[in-house]
Amino acid sequence: MSIPILETKDLKIGYRHKNQEKIVLENLNLQLNKGRLISLIGINGIGKSTLLRTLSGAQSVLSGTINLQQEALNTYSKEDISKEISVVFTEKISQSHLKVRELVALGRIPYTNWIGTLTPKDWDIVEEAIELTEIKKLEDQAINSLSDGQMQKVLIARAIAQDTPIIILDEPSTHLDLYHKISLFRLLKKLCIEKDKSILFSTHDMDLALQISDEIIALTHDYTIQGTTQNLIDQNIFNNFFQDEHIVFEPTERRFKITLP
Numbered sequence: 242m243s244i245p246i247l248e249t250k251d252l253k254i255g256y257r258h259k260n261q262e263k264i265v266l267e268n269l270n271l272q273l274n275k276g277r278l279i280s281l282i283g284i285n286g287i288g289k290s291t292l293l294r295t296l297s298g299a300q301s302v303l304s305g306t307i308n309l310q311q312e313a314l315n316t317y318s319k320e321d322i323s324k325e326i327s328v329v330f331t332e333k334i335s336q337s338h339l340k341v342r343e344l345v346a347l348g349r350i351p352y353t354n355w356i357g358t359l360t361p362k363d364w365d366i367v368e369e370a371i372e373l374t375e376i377k378k379l380e381d382q383a384i385n386s387l388s389d390g391q392m393q394k395v396l397i398a399r400a401i402a403q404d405t406p407i408i409i410l411d412e413p414s415t416h417l418d419l420y421h422k423i424s425l426f427r428l429l430k431k432l433c434i435e436k437d438k439s440i441l442f443s444t445h446d447m448d449l450a451l452q453i454s455d456e457i458i459a460l461t462h463d464y465t466i467q468g469t470t471q472n473l474i475d476q477n478i479f480n481n482f483f484q485d486e487h488i489v490f491e492p493t494e495r496r497f498k499i500t501l502p
């Protein structure tokens with residue numbers, strides 16, 4: 242058994258307003274290992290974004306622990322976390338006058354000196370990220386002129402340029418058409434295989450997630466489970482996933498089918 246790069250123990254996540262706790266999910270015992278592509282699935286509002294924000298240190302835990310490289314995440318500085326975990330969240334970029342290449346280059350900030358000078362090696366890494374995400378023809382374009390799908394790829398390029406062992410993405414395929422969804426998932430898989438990254442991404446593209454993921458974390462109101470796609474199929478996790486008799490899971494084809502009344 243390899244040692245997990247990120248691990249949660251009895252994690253409880255949610256929100257604290259004044260003295261009130263709003264628990265979103267609890268009893269989370271999850272593990273991310275090197276070289277694994279892990280998808281996070283669950284219905285709207287179940288807590289995927291809350292979990293991803295908590296795992297990346299952007300949101301405090303309610304209780305329990307998160308260990309990053311076997312050390313408690315809350316002992317890391319923000320700067321140290323940014324050398325271990327890069328994130329792709331749906332976000333509004335405030336510096337919208339930036340060009341694509343400059344935004345991708347921001348991924349190198351954790352490694353630069355105090356005035357933020359990039360070395361030729363940094364620029365090589367930026368260039369590689371631009372090529373991997375196939376956004377070369379956009380590189381001189383202002384980011385406020387991009388489509389949502391193009392912006393998504395640019396943010397992924399920035400995460401790749403950050404060159405961390407862990408990449409966390411919140412619904413990275415949302416704005417992409419089928420062709421670009423598949424090429425994105427292929428790229429994530431390639432990063433796991435060739436660069437030994439540990440990648441966790443949330444998605445509503447269940448059929449694609451089932452085909453490409455090494456592991457799945459499935460969130461439901463009753464339980465949270467992590468396993469390989471086959472493990473989860475064998476445990477009948479998907480049969481009642483949407484609690485709708487017209488959405489039927491076909492285990493041999495590993496996909497959901499709609500039965501129309």
Ligand SMILES: Nc1ncnc2c1ncn2[C@@H]1O[C@H](COP(=O)(O)OP(=O)(O)OP(=O)(O)O)[C@@H](O)[C@H]1O
Nearest residue numbers: 256263265283284285286287288289290291292443
């Ligand atoms: N700032 C907040 N304060 C209190 N509750 C919040 C806050 N943000 C989100 N929530 C609640 O936390 C729960 C989980 O939301 P979250 O966005 O994590 O779900 P999700 O699985 O990512 O949903 P979706 O698939 O729709 O994006 C929801 O009930 C949501 O209303």
